[in-house]
Amino acid sequence: MLSLVSEEIELYAEHHTRPEPEPLQNLMALTYENMECPQMLTGRLEGRMLKLLVQLVQPKLVVEVGTFTGYSALSMAEGLPEDGKLITCDNDPKAQAAAQSAFDASPYGHKIALRRGNAIDTIRNIEDPIDFSFIDADKVMYLEYYETLLAKTRPGGVILLDNMFQSGRVLHPEDQNAKAIHQLNEVICKDDRVENVLLTVRDGVQFVRKRG
Numbered sequence: 688m689l690s691l692v693s694e695e696i697e698l699y700a701e702h703h704t705r706p707e708p709e710p711l712q713n714l715m716a717l718t719y720e721n722m723e724c725p726q727m728l729t730g731r732l733e734g735r736m737l738k739l740l741v742q743l744v745q746p747k748l749v750v751e752v753g754t755f756t757g758y759s760a761l762s763m764a765e766g767l768p769e770d771g772k773l774i775t776c777d778n779d780p781k782a783q784a785a786a787q788s789a790f791d792a793s794p795y796g797h798k799i800a801l802r803r804g805n806a807i808d809t810i811r812n813i814e815d816p817i818d819f820s821f822i823d824a825d826k827v828m829y830l831e832y833y834e835t836l837l838a839k840t841r842p843g844g845v846i847l848l849d850n851m852f853q854s855g856r857v858l859h860p861e862d863q864n865a866k867a868i869h870q871l872n873e874v875i876c877k878d879d880r881v882e883n884v885l886l887t888v889r890d891g892v893q894f895v896r897k898r899g
C-alpha cells in the first residue's frame with residue numbers, strides 16, 4: 688500500500704500512539720512471517736483507533752467484513768463490553784486458521800465468532816441489530832456490504848470502511864477497485880440516512896454514523 692502521508696509522519700504518529708498489547712504485536716510478526724500480503728493487516732494506528740471507537744460506542748454487536756489473521760477483530764474485541772459480541776467473516780481457509788488460533792489464545796477471543804465463507808451470505812443472515820461495523824474485504828462488493836449492513840444498523844450506529852483512498856487512485860479511478868470505491872465515497876457523502884467524515888488515516892477510512 689502506498690503511504691499517502693510521509694513515512695516520517697506515519698512513524699511519528701505510530702510512535703505517539705499507545706502500543707498494542709504484546710499478543711497483537713506477536714500476531715503481526717507471525718502474519719508477516721507466514722502470510723502473503725501481510726500489509727493487509729490494519730496495524731497499530733488503525734487498530735488502536737478501532738479499539739477506542741468501540742470503547743466509545745459500547746456496542747452489543749460488532750460485525751467485521753474481512754478477518755484476515757484476526758488483528759483488527761482482536762483490537763475491537765479488546766474494547767468491547769463483557770456482554771458484547773463480534774461476528775467476523777473470511778473466505779480464505781489459511782486466514783481463518785490463523786485467526787481462529789489467535790482468538791483461541793486471546794483473553795478476548797470468547798467474544799468473537801468467526802464465520803467461514805462468503806461475507807455477503809454471513810451479513811445477510813445476521814438478524815440482531817448491529818451497533819458497529821468494520822468493512823475491510825473485497826472492494827467491488829463494498830457498496831453491497833454498506834447497503835446490507837446499514838439496513839441492519841440501529842439508529843446512531845457506526846460503520847467504518849477501510850481503504851477508501853485506494854492508495855490515491857480514487858483521484859483518477861481507472862481500475863475496477865478504485866472505480867468502485869470512488870463511486871461509494873460519492874454515494875456515502877450524499878446519503879441522507881447517514882453523517883460521515885472521510886478520515887485521512889492510512890489508506891482512508893470512511894467514518895459513517897446512521898442518523899437517529
Ligand SMILES: C[S@@+](CC[C@H](N)C(=O)[O-])C[C@H]1O[C@@H](n2cnc3c(N)ncnc32)[C@H](O)[C@@H]1O
Binds near residue numbers: 755782806807823
Ligand atoms: C484487508 S484483509 C482484512 C484485514 C483485517 N481486517 C486486519 O486488519 O487484519 C481482507 C480479507 O478479506 C477476505 N475476503 C476477501 N473477499 C472476501 C469475501 N467475498 N468474503 C469473505 N472474505 C473475503 C480476504 O480473504 C482477506 O483475509
